[in-house]
């Protein structure tokens with residue numbers, strides 16, 4: 001079953017004219033059409049998020065799915081249906097997400113997973129663990145350990161500013177928390193061969209051995225038993241919202257899970273029914289396109305590529321107005337021909353940030369028909385994003401070292 005469910009497809013299978021290679025560290029895709037998400041989902045054996053699943057989500061949770069979910073930014077999953085089963089039965093599960101500390105200024109693309117995770121935490125009142133992979137960045141980048149440490153501390157403040165519930169959220173930095181989860185890291189390492197690691201992640205003879213061992217460290221937090229003093233239960237299901245490029249880590253995790261030792265304290269009957277650890281469930285999101293359109297990368301070194309969380313309303317407006325447009329260049333042409341809304345960046349962003357379905361639909365139809373001009377759509381987008389960024393800035397300004405300490409201290413979370 002595990003085989004069918006999680007094929008260890010090499011990450012570099014060819015597609016289209018350009019080879020599509022997606023790893024947790026690099027995204028290479030056709031520059032015209034962008035990433036072929038359907039192919040990824042198929043090759044990697046994940047499931048589509050269907051309207052039926054979304055309807056069930058709403059029935060079970062009593063919450064309208066977040067726009068990022070109902071409009072397809074989160075497009076694929078593993079076992080979300082099982083998480084809903086378990087929630088319906090009144091069983092607890094926990095959320096797990098993370099960030100690789102970096103010096104890059106946070107942009108909208110970084111905000112998305114945290115905004116979404118914060119929403120999930122609220123909907124399910126679920127405990128959350130957030131991993132800061134300072135070790136990963138140390139191994140992959142030209143960074144010293146003290147530098148990686150400092151970045152992790154800074155990034156921690158940004159994460160706190162997303163408004164997570166401190167009584168239910170534990171944030172940890174790998175280099176400091178490792179002792180608590182090292183046993184699980186070892187149990188995972190023992191069950192993943194070098195050839196699985198190279199086939200899944202594309203390591204080669206030149207990769208330092210820290211990299212080869214790292215996947216076990218990102219895998220370990222998927223198991224509640226890695227948090228004996230934080231979650232305080234032997235076994236609990238886990239849901240991981242993440243970008244699709246992180247899936248290779250969790251495919252390996254899911255292959256290993258049933259072969260892990262059954263955590264101490266799991267009642268005998270349950271252990272017999274299901275030995276080992278639970279496979280983590282996943283919710284995958286796409287990469288959000290840069291303001292400059294498909295193929296562009298959001299990057300601190302290209303200021304117009306993205307809205308940054310430090311931007312002023314004026315800067316936001318200016319950047320949004322320059323975004324890649326699916327509309328016609330000349331007003332007369334736009335009136336006559338309308339816009340290609342699937343190519344239009346402002347429309348893509350509105351789909352993720354504008355909650356009002358009716359308004360969105362009306363903007364899309366009128367823009368496609370030429371009743372609306374590109375500038376008008378962009379104007380609306382600036383109005384929608386600005387308050388989101390400003391709210392973040394207010395919270396970020398109020399984050400103190402004590403607050404970070406509170407999130408990072410090892411303590412039992414509320415369940």
Ligand code: TRP
Nearest residue numbers: 097098099100131133218242246
């Ligand atoms: N490797 C991720 C990054 O570079 C960080 C990360 C660790 C993560 N654990 C995670 C992301 C779990 C999503 C889910 O950003």
